[in-house]
Amino acid sequence: MNDGLLAALKTLRQHLDHDLFPLAIGDVAADRRALKELSGQLDDYLLPRLAAIDAPLLAVVGGSTGAGKSTLVNSLVGANVTEPGVLRPTTLAPTLVCNPADAAWFTSTSVLPGLPRVTTPPGTTGPTGGGRGEPGTLRIATADRLPAGLALLDAPDIDSIVSANRELAAQLLAAADLWLFVTTAARYADEVPWSFLRLARERSTALAIILQRVPAEAREPVTADLTRLLREHGLGDAPLFAVPELELPSEHARLPAHAVQPIATWLARLSVDARARAAVVRQTLTGALDSLGTRVPALADRVDRQRAGIAELRAVVEKAYDSGMSAFDEGMRDGLLLRGEVLARWQDFIGTGDLMRSLESRVGWLRDRITAAFTGRPAPDKELRVALESGVETLIRAAADGAAERAVESWLAMPAGRDLLEQSGVTVTGRLGRASSGLPSRASAAVREWQGYVLDLVRSEGTDRRTVARAASFGVNSLGVMLMLAVFASTGGITGIEIGIAGGTSVLSQKLLEAIFGDQAVRTLTQSAREDLRRRVREIIGDERSRFTSLLDGLGPADDTSARLRDAAKAVQERGAL
Incomplete structure (x- = not known):
């Protein structure tokens, strides 16, 4: 018995003991058949015959x-x-x-x-x-x-x-x-x-x-x-x-x-005739061993094709959710968020004189809040912040819904994607074609945490000796809301703040923030607030994307499977002399 050859065959067999072709990529029926035939001949003939050559x-x-x-x-x-x-x-x-x-x-x-x-x-x-x-x-x-x-x-x-x-x-x-x-x-x-x-x-x-x-x-x-x-x-x-x-x-x-x-x-x-019988065994055994030199590399090529197909499925999902993130970024820039309810609350905040009164005296700022406490009407800055929060949440949900829809459409256009969706029991109109049921609560929590972060930014910037008095005259919450609006109204990166709602207010808001913190500080604050929100949204988008990518994790052959198959076939050929 050739112990080295037997060991090489056993190593080859171990590499075949996996689901190498889980999805409909290429002629997967032929690929699976080739894998089954190769595994079967190793189990049924090559390994037992080589272990007992005189059987x-x-x-x-x-x-x-x-x-x-x-x-x-x-x-x-x-x-x-x-x-x-x-x-x-x-x-x-x-x-x-x-x-x-x-x-x-x-x-x-x-x-x-x-x-x-x-x-x-x-x-x-x-x-x-x-x-x-x-x-x-x-x-x-x-x-x-x-x-x-x-x-x-x-x-x-x-x-x-x-x-x-x-x-x-x-x-x-x-x-x-x-x-x-x-x-x-x-x-x-x-x-x-x-x-x-x-x-x-x-x-x-x-x-x-x-x-x-x-x-x-x-x-x-x-x-x-x-x-x-x-x-x-x-x-x-x-x-x-x-x-x-x-x-x-x-x-x-x-x-x-x-x-x-x-x-x-x-x-x-x-x-x-022992010699004649041995000649028959040697002929068939040698032929089967020699065939591995072409069958195994061919199988390795098919494994590479399967891996490439799975990678393509992952790539289209990544692209869909990158597009979702881009849609959110566009929503931050195009000013559409600052319409509707946000515009109405802004007009309440600015148009009724609340802002100017808060600038004139601290007493005015306190009076508004005392009045709100007795009448049950929220302070104007809080109403504006709630409207902005709702708008940002809506923007996140729209980005996630769009990404999920694009990902499902991309998979349905690919045989491997349709196969995977069917195996996963996911229907076209099912849960995977839209944002997850838990996204609204995660988006709401993320926006509230972001708003808290923005208030901390304003609070931290307002502790500077030169700005503390000016910031205190307006209040952290109102300034925080102004900075939040700036994140969604900035154009051209951080070149300036243009809140394009309610005629004439963009100049006022820009001058207000710059008067309190300074031009460079406003740029820095806006950039920090924007990047923090994008970071939080990227995490949410990543969680949403994982609903797709988790279906691919651990699926199919490992990255080095085809190389191991080729190495094993080479080892068999090197030890194949009977």
Whole structure:
């Protein structure tokens, strides 16, 4: 046994033990099939055969529907160990027949470990001995007539109308040391059998062709034509056996011994000749190992495609939410927020003389608030701040809703995105297509915290010896509201404050803030307030984005999976000499 090669194969197998193709990216059905076939051949054939190179030979009898595979197996072993029939599909569960001396090897899970074993008691045959068996099981039968060192496995039809049977047939053929490929004089040119035969050639699988139901008058032309086709497909060295067309008394009848004697003799010689048997194993094993040199890198390329597709899904979400943040930034600049309710409250604050009275005397500022306390009417600056708070919250919700809608639309336009949404149970009109239900409360809390931050900025700036008296004459809350408005009315970055509402007030507000804090200080305060709000909104937008990106986190292969696959394939090739 080549310990280094076995270790390299085990390492390769570990890298395949993940969901490498979770989404509909590229031809994902073919990608998943290639992964399943590769994993299956490692489990079913390469690893067990390399671990026990001298184990009995497994010959899988495969072919098209109605080719007579089960009848052939029963005829070769001289017992009805598998049930032929006119119903299709016939072989629902594969039957493996071996000499009693080899039963321990095949009843263990060394070969085909994924198929549960059902053992047919000695002396029982046909329907009374388990018949067709349960789908998904491997029936094990023994026959003294079959020589030790060789087992026959009757596989399902390669062209079965049941997809699971077709897949199982392919799996069993991939687990074989030797193919006994059965066809008929009427169907030997069909495309489905030749697709398998080409695969056998590509992987150098040991192969024998059994041509059944050959009319006596057509024996020579049919066998000559099939021989020609085999040569043209690079299979001219494969032994070819022709079985004559015979009238059998019933569907359970076996072929007479003389009809299958050439096949039985060839198999018997193979079983007793250790060197010939080893040559078959070496041919098939070497071919399967060599095929990894192309199959694994090709699979790695498909893994890269899957990762790129998942990255594209993430990128369109990032773009959608970047656009959402840009929409919020535009809302800060375009002045639309300072319309409607905010405008009305501004006019209350300025137009009724409250601002001028607060400038004239501290008593006026206190009088307004005392009046509000007794009348239940909020102070004008508070009403303005509440209106502004509501407007900012609305702007955040609009940005988040728009981003969610764009993200869902982008995913729906991509097969992988639709697949992911369906897997996640998210409908187009469902929760993912709009902002989360918790966003309003988070936005409200964020805006209130931001307003508190702005008041702290004003309070901190107002402690300067030169500004304390001027700031105190107006009040922290009123100045804070003015600064909040400045954040949404500034144009050209921090070049100046233009509150474009209520005729004539922009000059007044600008002069007011600059008179209290100074031109440069107002620029700094506005910039700090703006960036703090943007930071808080970015956090909210990020939380909203994570509803999409969390569906992608941990999905698909790791970043280094394709590199590991290629390295593992290279290691197998370097240690592949048998």
